[in-house]
Amino acid sequence: MNSEAARVSTTGRTAKARKTLLGYVPMESPFYAFHPATRLILFIFLGVIPLFIFIPEVNIFLLLINLALLRWGKVDVQRLKIYMPIIFTVAIFMFTVVILAPGRDPSYTPLEVLGITVFYQPVFFTFAAYWRLIAMLFGTILYFSTNRERELLVGLRALRLPFVASYVVGLSIRAAGMFMEDFRIIREAEQARGLDTKAMRFSDQVKLYMMYLIPLFSIALRRANEISNALFARGYTLTGRTSTGQPRQDYIRSTYSYSKRDFVAIVVMVVVFVATGLAQIFFDIFAIEHSPLNILLRQALEIPS
Amino acid sequence: MDPAIVFRDLQWRYEHRKNFALKGINLEIGKNDFIGVVGPNEHGKTTLVSAISGLIPHSYNGIYKGSIEVFGKKVFDSDALELATNVGIVFSDPESQFTAMTVEEELAFGLENMGFELAKIRERIEWAAEITLIQDLLDKSPYDISGGQKQRVAIACVLAMDPPIIIMDEPTSMIDPLGKNLIFEILRRLKEASEHTLIVVEHNVEQLAPLADKMLLMYEGLVDRYLPTKEFFADPSYLQARGVLAPESTEFVQWLIAEKALPASIDLPLDLAGGIEATHQALQRRSSS
Numbered sequence: 001m002n003s004e005a006a007r008v009s010t011t012g013r014t015a016k017a018r019k020t021l022l023g024y025v026p027m028e029s030p031f032y033a034f035h036p037a038t039r040l041i042l043f044i045f046l047g048v049i050p051l052f053i054f055i056p057e058v059n060i061f062l063l064l065i066n067l068a069l070l071r072w073g074k075v076d077v078q079r080l081k082i083y084m085p086i087i088f089t090v091a092i093f094m095f096t097v098v099i100l101a102p103g104r105d106p107s108y109t110p111l112e113v114l115g116i117t118v119f120y121q122p123v124f125f126t127f128a129a130y131w132r133l134i135a136m137l138f139g140t141i142l143y144f145s146t147n148r149e150r151e152l153l154v155g156l157r158a159l160r161l162p163f164v165a166s167y168v169v170g171l172s173i174r175a176a177g178m179f180m181e182d183f184r185i186i187r188e189a190e191q192a193r194g195l196d197t198k199a200m201r202f203s204d205q206v207k208l209y210m211m212y213l214i215p216l217f218s219i220a221l222r223r224a225n226e227i228s229n230a231l232f233a234r235g236y237t238l239t240g241r242t243s244t245g246q247p248r249q250d251y252i253r254s255t256y257s258y259s260k261r262d263f264v265a266i267v268v269m270v271v272v273f274v275a276t277g278l279a280q281i282f283f284d285i286f287a288i289e290h291s292p293l294n295i296l297l298r299q300a301l302e303i304p305s
Numbered sequence: 306m307d308p309a310i311v312f313r314d315l316q317w318r319y320e321h322r323k324n325f326a327l328k329g330i331n332l333e334i335g336k337n338d339f340i341g342v343v344g345p346n347e348h349g350k351t352t353l354v355s356a357i358s359g360l361i362p363h364s365y366n367g368i369y370k371g372s373i374e375v376f377g378k379k380v381f382d383s384d385a386l387e388l389a390t391n392v393g394i395v396f397s398d399p400e401s402q403f404t405a406m407t408v409e410e411e412l413a414f415g416l417e418n419m420g421f422e423l424a425k426i427r428e429r430i431e432w433a434a435e436i437t438l439i440q441d442l443l444d445k446s447p448y449d450i451s452g453g454q455k456q457r458v459a460i461a462c463v464l465a466m467d468p469p470i471i472i473m474d475e476p477t478s479m480i481d482p483l484g485k486n487l488i489f490e491i492l493r494r495l496k497e498a499s500e501h502t503l504i505v506v507e508h509n510v511e512q513l514a515p516l517a518d519k520m521l522l523m524y525e526g527l528v529d530r531y532l533p534t535k536e537f538f539a540d541p542s543y544l545q546a547r548g549v550l551a552p553e554s555t556e557f558v559q560w561l562i563a564e565k566a567l568p569a570s571i572d573l574p575l576d577l578a579g580g581i582e583a584t585h586q587a588l589q590r591r592s593s594s
Binding site: 148 | 358359360363364385386387388389390393394396398401402403404405406407409410413414415416417418419420421422423426427430446448449462466
């Protein structure tokens, strides 16, 4: 029985989420009223716009917008817990590096915190960079929590990415999903034969992970060969030539259509994106120096700007 | 009538292998025939059908001698598109043949490659989905359905392209009994429609034999036997020596003949219904004597 059906039968209720290769998407969501191209543009918008913004408060605001959109999109927020380790690990890694290896600059202001000397400028810069990264990460989470792989491919093709390139993207996503599935099967097979990884030393666990690579890559190579055969058997040619001589149609793309709301959303996103980019490039509006928190801390700590 | 497929002394050796997998195949397969292919593992069944579909020599390296013609055109000289138009193949592992993200896309892919109009693609998808009973699965991911459903999707993908020759290489080897029954039900419908040449490699002789017009035994890289189904199963000990078992009803009736409970002239049954009928006749003979 497939996992989706299992969810329905064991709970006795209709499933609220649909499994994809990379996670889950809600069965119903207001996002689905938009064309996949609009949703892809939203992803690009939310993913790229933090790159123009160095003010952490603005990126935190963007993060809140992402969270609001996740809620509006009926995404099961409980599932987002799986990203918590990444969020904390990135923070620990970034701040550990900047505290232990801040770099040398005479303009840096040393501060004594719990008996450790830290430098204000690199720490605040890291703080700003961290929130930029998290805002971008949640833009990606929002996209993959509200779009299936099919919609990604339709979006890419609608944005004029060649069919071959979009197909490679699709196969890559498929490969990633199947790689994880194969990994899970190998792990379960080992556990079924009595392997207790919890009882192993860390070094042995590392060795074990290295050993997984051999079967995983051999399976991946075999699958690549099988997919190649499948493409051959379905008459796929890289040139896009068809047996009737007619241009290749895109059936799945034809099942989606644009509406007024798509055009409005795209125009709003493009305008905000261009305005943000220009404001930063020409007027430096989103520079870290303009961060209210930065200004407040500098005043409190008497650090010259 | 011209044959659909003609093998002329076909020999094939895979790269880095010592022996030829096919050692000189001479064979003719008629249009709209249903051919069951049996034989022990590693004796050339999959290689034979891969050669018809063109995967050999186009996707594998090796030594290729002789020729195969599909509707008069040599496979060696045909490209992927020409071959896919004439020959559809369903592999034993359904998942290995999926390349798309939804079942509907999967079905549309081959049709797009052929260059059909959108309306025609839609029509073919609906038709293939109806025959294979997968209408409810079109919006699902092909990786998130059961094994039997996956295999039906794989068959639908080939059917949608409507090639005159359909090959199935052990289509039921990875699915449960109910799933197997559905696959054979689809094969039965296809045979009844009599619009395709069907070549089915299968170990499940019980369900294959009642459908097949002819049976082909591959043994040590050669066509050991290629006969109408009833003649093929007439000598069970010969088949058994080559790792193939006749349907149980056929074997049972042959035992009744050996025990003189039935005359040797009786028509050998290939399915359970035929076996029951023959048993009735044997009982009547005994009660009347």
